[in-house]
Amino acid sequence: MQEPTRMLSVRDAFGIDTDLEVPAFAERCEHVPAIDAAYRFNPQATLAILAGFAHNRRVVVQGLHGTGKSTHIEQVAAxxxxxxxxxxxDGHISRLDLVGKDAIVLEEGKQVTRFQEGILPWALQRPVALVFDEYDAGRPDVMFVIQRVLERDGSFTLLDQKKVLQPHAHFRLFATMNTLGQGNLSGLYHGTQLLNHAQLDRWNLVTSLDYLPPAEEAAIVLARVPQLATPPGREQVAAMVALAALTRKGFAVGDLSLLMSPRTVITWAENTQIFHDLRLAFELSFLNKCEPAERAIVAEYFQRCFGSELARHGEAADAGLLQAH
Known part of the structure; x- marks a missing residue:
């Protein structure tokens, strides 16, 4: 499988109102992600990613955590x-991990030294979409290794092997990041770096992902937890999504240092099926992650969305002990 052999309608495959068609492979292989039928595609981000696949553009997807940046690229690829x-x-990925290194292997019962290529030269020579997650957290020495490959037809030199690798015609490169390469301005993403402007300039397309509209987010939660697809369950999920939206607004104005991503809402919904207790599931899924000083604000959000107080189990038990005495 070396060439895309068919053209796929963007309207049919992604539900975007356009006549565009993109190349696709006829068969799946082990490295093709599984299709998530419940995934919702953002039109602008999808078109940018499709341009990356169809026209060999280098594409960055930026957004807050839980917006589905990496999943978006994977679902297009799927x-x-x-x-x-x-x-x-992350901070543990080194230059040797990307490029490769000498390793001792056994051949015919003898130990010999052989060069084992890293993920970058491996992917570069194949029809593979390579996605660098947390791109703005990469170490400087790693980023300079990547920089040359960011050119449209960027070759890659293996210095130890005295070999120049030419990219496969259908090699593609993508990246995701929480910031826009400006460092940890919000205080939320520790470990992110200021990116070299020459590095950023080599990315052809930059698109952003935000959280979904409430109705679409609720539909995704229901698709993940179909047990809630009942009239009371739908009402509950709508309130859960509304609560998540309040935490995002609170985070935006500085009232909270943590927000509920769609991933957190799905986790909360899944945990309600485990514990059969909405409040306990909420505590274990989100509230216990919050700073103690902020939990009263979150409890107010809960009361506003569900019409009942959020009494923590530990506090309720303490109150019962006091009454007993």
Missing amino acids: RLNWPCVRVNL
């Missing part, structure tokens, strides 16, 4: 049957 590999650029 529908194109395009192999996709994600690499998280």
